[in-house]
Amino acid sequence: MTDAGLRILDLLTMSEAGLRLGCSAKKVRRLVADDVLKQERFGALVRITPESVAAYEQRQAAGNEAAAP
Numbered sequence: 001m002t003d004a005g006l007r008i009l010d011l012l013t014m015s016e017a018g019l020r021l022g023c024s025a026k027k028v029r030r031l032v033a034d035d036v037l038k039q040e041r042f043g044a045l046v047r048i049t050p051e052s053v054a055a056y057e058q059r060q061a062a063g064n065e066a067a068a069p
Contacts, residue, residue, distance in 0.1 A: 011040060011047030020053055031056070 014025035017037065021028065028048065031037040038052035 010050065012050055012053065013047060017048040017053050021057065 012020065014028045017028045018025045028037065032039045032046075032048065036052075037056060038049045040047050040049060
């Protein structure tokens with residue numbers, strides 16, 4: 001398998017990213033459009049990097065901790 005083929009196995013679909021974040025695939029697409037999440041394209045396939053999802057989760061958790069009384 002090529003390096004690109006191996007890399008795509010580590011990436012998330014819009015639905016998978018949504019499940020991990022607890023939101024819809026449509027919300028994931030909006031986060032990509034707003035440059036909050038990073039996407040990678042392989043021809044017609046669009047995948048989300050797990051690193052960008054983890055970073056978004058950390059930012060959300062940090063924001064929630066700061067807002068807690």
